[in-house]
Amino acid sequence: MPATSAPSRNPDLMQLYHMGGPWIGQTMYVAAELGLADHLGPEPRSVAELAALTGADEDVLYRFCRVLAAMGALHAHPGRRFSLTEAGGILRSDAPGGFRYGVMLQSGACFRAWTEVMHTVRTGRPAFDKVHGAAYYDYLEANPAENELFNRAMGVTSLAPAVAALERYDFSGIGRLVDVGGGVGTLLAAVLRMNPGMTGVVQDLATVTAEAPDHLAEQGVEGRVEVVSASFFDSVVPGADAYVLSRVLHNWSDEDCLRILGRVHEAMPPHARLIVVDSVVPDGGGLHPSMLADLFMMVILGGKERTEQDWRELLDAAGFRMTRAVQAENTGDTLVHALVEAVRR
Missing domain, CATH: 3.40.50.150 (Vaccinia Virus protein VP39)
Known part of the structure; x- marks a missing residue:
């Protein structure tokens, strides 16, 4: 029987691409960066309140919350109100595992490096270096806020x-x-x-x-x-x-x-x-x-x-x-x- 590295059934690559595209991760990043889970609990809160608390545009924030609700991180309520689900609690700052900080770490400076992924493919060198003008750990040393985020994420997530x-x-x-x-x-x-x-x-x-x-x-x-x-x-x-x-x-x-x-x-x-x-x-x-x-x-x-x-x-x-x-x-x-x-x- 010939060896194979493919799954036993044919994947729907188009669906995999659209559902797993970068916008899914970046939607999680919006929630993590704004600290939405810290502002929400079992009681619903209006998008207007959340926008005021997080410094976000109300309509834009609503559209992101709508997707987060479809993903299971939030509950959607009538009147453009949302509450936090049990699953969404993983995005709280005090949640065990530090998932919020891991999302923030991978979706900021690291995410921007992927815009030059072909640099890595063609040269074998990290795209991060090209995008940010420094190797990753040198970048952290020169950016205290990013370094603090790295330490918080690495202290728990891995x-x-x-x-x-x-x-x-x-x-x-x-x-x-x-x-x-x-x-x-x-x-x-x-x-x-x-x-x-x-x-x-x-x-x-x-x-x-x-x-x-x-x-x-x-x-x-x-x-x-x-x-x-x-x-x-x-x-x-x-x-x-x-x-x-x-x-x-x-x-x-x-x-x-x-x-x-x-x-x-x-x-x-x-x-x-x-x-x-x-x-x-x-x-x-x-x-x-x-x-x-x-x-x-x-x-x-x-x-x-x-x-x-x-x-x-x-x-x-x-x-x-x-x-x-x-x-x-x-x-x-x-x-x-x-x-x-x-x-x-």
Whole structure:
């Protein structure tokens, strides 16, 4: 039987295009940017009120709310009034998972980069750089508001699968853990709470770690964490029992990943372990979210999502020996996260 990567039934590509076009995402962006969910609850509110609260044109806002209601985020009521649905609650600022901030992050400066997607296709370089005149992380450093949005989104949106993977990992024998590129320490704090005898180090750029002490104090682990401001391209804190790279390497090309892994390799004592938590593009046919995430990483950052074999080859090229894949599951509708353990070869 010949191999195929196509779904078993013929898709309606025209319907897929129209229903999944950029205007769907941008409609969500309007709701997120205006904070509509924060202004709505179970009781209906008029579009006139919402327009006054958000600084929007009343008629235009009504037309967007009408679509949001059709999408299930809002309930439509007579008299051009709307209330928030249970599903729409995900767009609230205080909703678990930080979806609102993720929508805002991907629909602003990142969305504009897609207008030059053919630059990526023809050159292999991120379109973001061409549109904004700077690489993504340089752009964040020069734009404090965008950098704050990035930190809020990354602090929550990408961590749930990683924490779930680490909950299945045996941390026996690990006294000191370094979270490389660990942001403000959210993931590290979760691991430390699961392992009361452990201490940790969170390492990231100074623009990120500035908020780490307050965040770690909120998590109740400030006395157990050292905060280090440094680029992982330059150095990694040495001498720990284990090093975590969670949702880091997919941001970078293979060449850059080898540089990062090289710094980790230099920092690791002979007994130490490397733990990589990242998405995995599943084998087999059918459209999967990780494939679309791969396009996003390529256009914005020049990074990539990788298959299990890609991860094995990358680690091998960096001087590591993969010892086990602790967790890898394919739910079919979400990014697949694997937790891969490796040691120095």
